[in-house]
Amino acid sequence: LTFANDLQQLAGNTATGGTFRLRIGTDEAIPAVPVTLTPQNDPGSSFDTALDLAANWSPNASPSQSIVISSSIANANPYLLDFPGASDEPGHREIPSVQDHVPGGADDRPGITTIPYNFRLEYGFDSRNNVLLNSITENQKQRAREVFELYGNYLGVQFIETASQGMTIVTGDLRAINPTIPTGIGAPYSLSNAQGDLVIMELQDFNQPGDDIYGGDWFRAAFKEIGRALGYGPTTELPGLSLAVDTQNPGPTAEPIFPGDADVLHGQFMYRPESNDIDLYQFTLTQTGRISIETFAERQANPSLVDTVITLYRENANGTHELVARNDDYYSNDSFLELELGPGKYFVGVSASGNNQYNPTIEDSGIGGTTGDDPSTPNIDEGAYELRLNFRPNADDSLTDSTGVVFDGDADGVPGGVHNFWFRTQSAARTLIVDKSAPVGGNGSLAAPYSNLQTYLTAAAAQPNSIVRIVGNGGADGDLTTEADNDAYEIGFNRLGNQLADGPRFEVPKDVTVMIDAGAVFKLRRAMVAVGSTAVNVDHSGASLQVLGTPRLLTANGQVARDSNGQVVEGSVFFTSIHDNAIGDDTNADVSHPAALPGDWGGIWYRNDIDSASKRFDWENEGIYLNVVNHADMRYGGGDVIVSGVTQPVAPIHMTDSRPTVSYNTITGSADAAMSANPDSFKETSFHTAEFQQRGAFTADYTRVGPDIQFNHLTDNSFNALFVRLRTPAGNDLETLTVPGRFDDTDVVHVIAENLLIEGVAGGPISQVATPPTQLVKLDPLTGGTLPLGTYNYRLTYVDAQGNESPASDPSRDITLTGGQTAVLLSQLPRIPSGSGFVERRLYRSQPDGSGPYNLIERLNPTAATYLDNGTALGGVLVEDVTALNLQPRLDASLVVDPGTIVKFDGARIETRMGGQLVAEGHVGHEIVFTSLQDDRYGAGGS
Incomplete structure (x- = not known):
């Protein structure tokens, strides 16, 4: 090129x-x-x-x-016709003086009805005119949302959760509706008012474990009482399959259906779909x-x-x-x-x-x-x-190999497709070279490389956006193909408790890209390579690591290198134990060390979870996938490593909310799975959602589906597979899949050993009316920027995890730039309220005359109180014609399993929660296999 x-x-x-x-x-x-x-x-x-x-x-x-x-x-x-379900139709017991199945009457409203609901704190007064406070728990709120979701699934009605509008759902005192009603343990259990805007479940009747589970007593009471508020009447003659009944019915006990057939019939009569x-x-x-x-x-x-x-x-x-x-x-x-x-x-x-x-x-x-x-x-x-x-x-002009077969760019086993590789460039002054065989005292230039990783870490951290090249060396004989004597980079601790020569850890600094060349040798013990922040208070965002091994080494004159037997020598990058005498020459003082064993070191940990939660810069959010491990030879990994004071196992390739390319590697002798990834690492992204299109409409010519895993050789590991890793922190729920996920890497077995839950979010979207307060934002003029002279003001929005914005704030006060003033310092910026569901803020600047359109200038994390506007902009403008609904959607997760994928289970299952979905559609010759971990008929390498 x-x-x-x-x-x-x-x-x-x-x-x-x-x-x-x-x-x-x-x-x-x-x-x-x-x-x-x-x-x-x-x-x-x-x-x-x-x-x-x-x-x-x-x-x-x-x-x-x-x-x-x-x-x-x-x-x-x-639509002018009534749906079936009226009380005077055949099949109904018509006793108007006793009960009416559908007192709400037939649906006379055109279109689909929208009903808001809420869980507001204050819901009424007692007999002494004291304000009554809602005692509803978070579990009960979730059960109520599931009730609304189920009604909305069958009826012509859609629900929105609000702060205070519409139907109020309460666990509390029934006397807020009827001051003379008996209270205490026992019937009545629930009550709704005539207007249908207040539903109360009696506090004293639902305080036992299990009351607030799906299908439990609180759930059933809420289903019935919310139904009354929607217009349902009692149906005491029906069996227990109907939720509108008053429960004490003759006949055998039946497993309940939510809602029952009669509930759907009557509900569609009142709310036509x-x-x-x-x-x-x-x-x-x-x-x-x-x-x-x-x-x-x-x-x-x-x-x-x-x-x-x-x-x-x-x-x-x-x-x-x-x-x-x-x-x-x-x-x-x-x-x-x-x-x-x-x-x-x-x-x-x-x-x-x-x-x-x-x-x-x-x-x-x-x-x-x-x-x-x-x-x-x-x-x-x-x-x-x-x-x-x-x-x-379909492209009619493609690369072909020497036999005329079209290049398989996407490595799916079928000719055709495109291979994408991302890389960064920098000037020579900001490109640091590390060579273990170089003399001590180098300055990181090509002529005088650093010889120690710790020196590079210090220098790179001081130069954000720099590139570090870690090169291999030929050792004593100057020959890269004889790996045993090549000088190794040594990371971690030896058995004597002493730090190894290149330091205790290898953490890629913030905004630094590390490229490791073919032939480099890393020997580790009780250590790992970390890419991304490992703690909230240590910012390593914007870091990337590219392990750039090659299929073959080349000699100085450009010929393919061959060993003494004439075999092609691969240009692997080696990661192995400090005790491995077969690879690399080291300076370990523990001269009587044992043989290398599985678990001597951890692995390469790519993680975006902390940086994503803190809304720090992430290359993946820009559609850029720099992280790659290609042609690495990884041995004896999968061991325990101390991370933020906690000892935990790290697989040779360890992914957390991260989607690197992992290709053509050999991973052997690991004490853990060869690769592991948490559920959200399998996210599928098309780049056409609002969060990507805000800076200007475009059509992406690629997508990203989880980690890109191709043609790896996995043997003699605890699992020769990709382990779907689920954490269960002490006192917390099991980690779940919360994004649109997809298993598309068909040449590696996926292993699931704990229940994989696909999240669904019931209850419809949330109505957002709060805007960021900007009354106290302080603006000070400065120099050193590129802002034209004029009068400016600023607006803020809150942003949720899906990129959806809240209504915009009112404009801040104006600031006028005069003379040499070309920048503005904003301070006292409002933080995101705790528990709001928002994860970042967007800051917009007016035109120089103080009017719109407002240009997007920065994406702020939840807590930053200051920002220096030097005149730069990210692209995109504030959308001011926000619908009066002001909705914050709650997106359901999903898991799609591609044809040809093998998924093995060890005492576990895949479970979808309400709203979540699992799609597994194979086809002839590319069947999807779900089987036991012990089933050796499927999967390679003993997986």
């Missing part, structure tokens, strides 16, 4: 250096900026009336281009390629309430149509499809979940959707969504 200038010069910033992506495989241009479309009229609901995208989108063009369509699920016409809108879009392909179809509703910058389902149809040569694919939920409640399509005419249908049995040969054939727009709030669009279509034609 030849460039017009040094890469670090092309980067343009000599202080921070440059970051590049090397894309290998096909000759394709970067996708163009997506086109956007907001239809003036509602798209049709039949094949004949579908909105043709040809005038706006050219999927067959080069470079490829996506389209993002903004529309809404909203009934065009009111009448969302019938179908938005059909038409497009034509002239070539074969891969398409992704994705909706954004819950994950929009301004989330809505609609739960979408997308359906793809193909038109046949004879004019008929066939269903190709359908998806309801993929990224939480949002839908996603990705598949290869040939030339032809296609239709994409978008509708609400539940409305998936429509017939597009007939106009307006839909019914059954349970979410969508609520016409009672004309200024709010609860059904808003975005539909994104990305089409990438």
